[in-house]
Amino acid sequence: MSFLLLIALVVFIVGVGLKIKQYAQTPAPLKIPTTPAPVTQTGVVFRMAREVVLFESLFKSNKWIWVFGWMFHVSLLLAFFRHLRYVVSPDSFMWPLVSNVIVQSFGQYAGFAMVIGLLGLLARRFLVERIRYISSPSDYLMLVMLIVIGVSGLMMSFVSHIDIVQLKMFVMGLFGFDFQNLPESTALIVHLLLVVVLLLIFPFSKLLHAPGVFFSPTRNQVDNPREKRHLSAWAAEKYNDHVDK
Amino acid sequence: MADFETPEIKEFIGIPALQEGSMAHSSPFIAYTDHQEALGYPGELVENWQQVALDKMDDLRSRYRSFQVFLDSCVKCGACTDKCHYFLGTSDPKNMPVARQDLLRKVYRRYFTFAGKYFPKLVGAEDLTEAVLDDWYSYFHQCSQCRRCSVFCPYGIDTAEISMAAREIMDAVGKGQKYCNEIIGKVFTVGNNLGLPGKALANVLEGLEEDVEDDTGVAVKFPLDVKGADILLVTPSADFFAEPHIDGLIGYAKVFHETGASWTLSTTASEAGNFGMFIGSYENMRRVSMRIRDAAKELGVKRIIFGECGHAWRIAYSFLNTLVGPFDFLDQSYPIPQHILEYTWGELEKGTLRINKEENDHMTLTFHDSCNVARGSRMGDYPGGQFDYPRNVIKAVCNNYVDMDPKTTKEATFCCGGGGGLLTDDLMEIRVKGVLPRATALKSVVENEGVTHMAAICAICKSQFTKTLPYYGFTMDQIVSVHQLVSEALVMKGSEQEAELDGTDGDDTEE
Structure with a gap:
């Protein structure tokens, strides 16, 4: 399991890193912000923040998808914070931030909200004819996988507790390459195996929407084409001969 | 032509149940x-x-x-x-x-x-x-x-x-696609989408000068290829002959005349439209745009102003500087390029234009935001100016104005159904079906708010609406150009309208 987790982490980091590099290096030759758009760079930062934190466009579009989607993503973030207690050493300055009761209890109950959000999204995929039409098997499976990750996590938190001291030794050992045994728990095995799958498919699937949104020209460009000439490298090389005339 | 059924307008814009393959037969003619x-x-x-x-x-x-x-x-x-x-x-x-x-x-x-x-x-x-x-x-x-x-x-x-x-x-x-590619070819060989040669264009403009003088008693000029003019006006070629486009062109000319502007059209750049965007071709879009740069240089103008055209304004506003800039040879104290509505609204704010709104009292107006203007460009110096400028101008020249359902205006505006290179008879079915959401919103304000006319600022919108809205029971003349409204209400100095107003009414109808 240690080995699987490490491989998955490497694939995830390298894969997403390469994708980010690709997005960052591919030019956007034309100004295409969806207007009205901010006319300053600061404005763009705010627009992007509203998009990423509040899902502004989705809110304009469809309240049901927004409710379920936002609930899922925020809960996932809270649950992620709760998990930091397995990685952060008690000696670290981070420990009080991670171990306090607010982060821990919010993170614990967020698990329920996360599963409810995911079930809502899955239900829409089955029930709404238009969304059913555009769904591939992987679209359903991904939701099911996240639901099982959530449910197996909740099981360990609320139904059959596991030996978290042993778990912490396992996780800390993982990063020191001092491999320890996992506590015995089927829920934990399922939980971790699916996290491995999640990390592995991340750079090769629609999960790339996470880095993608930051590179979306319709959202991250400043609306100032009359004031400032925007020119990509390939266009400058190929199509700028009139300038020297 | 009507081998399809026109959809029924419902009270609200509804989401239909899926009918797979119902439009699979719709394809435009293939380019030769x-x-x-x-x-x-x-x-x-x-x-x-x-x-x-x-x-x-x-x-x-x-x-x-x-x-x-x-x-x-x-x-x-x-x-x-x-x-x-x-x-x-x-x-x-x-x-x-x-x-x-x-x-x-x-x-x-x-x-x-x-x-x-x-x-x-x-x-x-x-x-x-x-x-x-x-x-x-x-x-x-x-x-x-x-x-x-x-x-x-x-x-x-x-x-x-x-x-x-x-x-x-x-x-x-x-x-x-035949429609787009044939038209781009015409721009290269003739100078505009319609293939209207320079001589024909000169005749049209001469005719317009006569018409306007007959109507108003004022000798408003429609200059063509005048070297040394200050302003180059680039407008969609439909403005030279189609209804209601041409009434908009008359409006621009009257505004220029009344503000004493020195302006000209150009034979080689007698087209604001640029179908290079529709086919996604940077190269063709640039080649089409280059005519405008070349014309501006050759005529030695100081400013470029674009007429009422949606996709043309997106390209002009968002892409022109990228494609064929920098425009360091133009007067930098004006936006490059500028929209005719920015010009007219500026003059209205300054108070240089005398307006008699009553001339438009027989109409109640609504306004259709063109998709490319609304979501791909701007007017003025703040986000969303593209929504205010046309409304400001309409309200400055008309007493009766009503907006349509906000779910169908501004950034959420529905396309007229004829944009993006679909304004061709071989795609009539998709055009008629595509106008349905706009027709629904229009019908609602017609029935509930007494709207009689819809103003537009895009040559494609105007052509599409006059052709397809009659399928839903509207009439062609319910579509008007924004500058047509300006033209109606503008009281030019020395005009018959001025004499009439001042003769009967004293001197006070000015806004």
Whole structure:
């Protein structure tokens, strides 16, 4: 399991890193912000923040998808914070931030909200004819996988507790390459195996929407084409001969 | 022509149940060999078209970040599925933005992603077959590139970008669209989309001078190719002869006359439209734009102003500086380029124009935001100016104005149904069905608010509405140009209208 987790982490980091590099290096030759758009760079930062934190466009579009989607993503973030207690050493300055009761209890109950959000999204995929039409098997499976990750996590938190001291030794050992045994728990095995799958498919699937949104020209460009000439490298090389005339 | 049923207007814009394949038969005429070759594309479908198409796709995704990011990022959340006017009007699921993108995305996944190469069924990846190419040709010509879906996408995915890429790929394999490619050819050889030669243009303008003088008693000029003029006006060629476009052109001329502006049209740049955008071709878009730079230099003007045209304004505002700039030879104290509404509203604010609003009292107006202006450009110096300028001008020259349902205006405006290179008779069915959401919103204000006329600021919108709204019981003359309203209300110095007003009414009707 240690080995699987490490491989998955490497694939995830390298894969997403390469994708980010690709997005960052591919030019956007034309100004295409969806207007009205901010006319300053600061404005763009705010627009992007509203998009990423509040899902502004989705809110304009469809309240049901927004409710379920936002609930899922925020809960996932809270649950992620709760998990930091397995990685952060008690000696670290981070420990009080991670171990306090607010982060821990919010993170614990967020698990329920996360599963409810995911079930809502899955239900829409089955029930709404238009969304059913555009769904591939992987679209359903991904939701099911996240639901099982959530449910197996909740099981360990609320139904059959596991030996978290042993778990912490396992996780800390993982990063020191001092491999320890996992506590015995089927829920934990399922939980971790699916996290491995999640990390592995991340750079090769629609999960790339996470880095993608930051590179979306319709959202991250400043609306100032009359004031400032925007020119990509390939266009400058190929199509700028009139300038020297 | 009417071998299809016109949809029924309901009280509200509703989401239809899916009817798979209901628009699969809709395809525009294919470009002839000479249309293709004039633009540098193969004359007919090349033998190894699959490979050429895939190479082109690979090339585009390396040069356009939008294309690469949009292909990867869609999570199929469904937010866009009920946003396209063509879907709302046709019920064909492939007209849902995400499904339209997927026609291309499934091929991208099959050939360029790990998941699609090894698990095609799982992720909905598909081989590039002739059937897929036919679907592309059909459904990427049922997209007007209006960007409404991009407003509502949580990642800003713009189907227009995908549809432009698809058309560029189809041009590269030799399967271009006749309407767009023939028109771009005409711009290169004649100077405008309509193929109106310089001599004919001069005749039209001369006729207009006579008409205006007959109407007003004022000798308003429509100058052509005047060297040393201050302003070059670039306007869609439909303004030279189509109704109600031409009334808008008369409006621009009267405003220029009344403000004492020195201006000119140009024979070689007698077209604001630029269909190079519709086919996704940077190169053709640039070549078309270059005529405007060249004309401005040759005539030695100081400013460039664009007439009422939606996609032309998007290109002028957003792309012109990129494509053929910098415009360091123009007067830098004015926006480059400027919209005619920016000019007119500026003059109205300054109070240089005398307006008699009562001239428009027989109408109650509403305004159709053109998609490319609303979501792809700006007017003025603040975000959303493109919504205020036309409304400000209309309200300054008309007493009766009502907005349509806010779900159908401003950034959420519905396309007229004829944009993006679809304004051709061989696509009449999709055009009539695509206007349904706008027709629904218009009908509501007509019935509930007494609206009699809808103003527009785009040559394509005006042509599309006058042709398709009659299918729903409206009349052609209910569509007006914004500058037509200005023209009606403007009281020029020394005009018969001025004499009439001041003779009967004393001196006070000014706003």
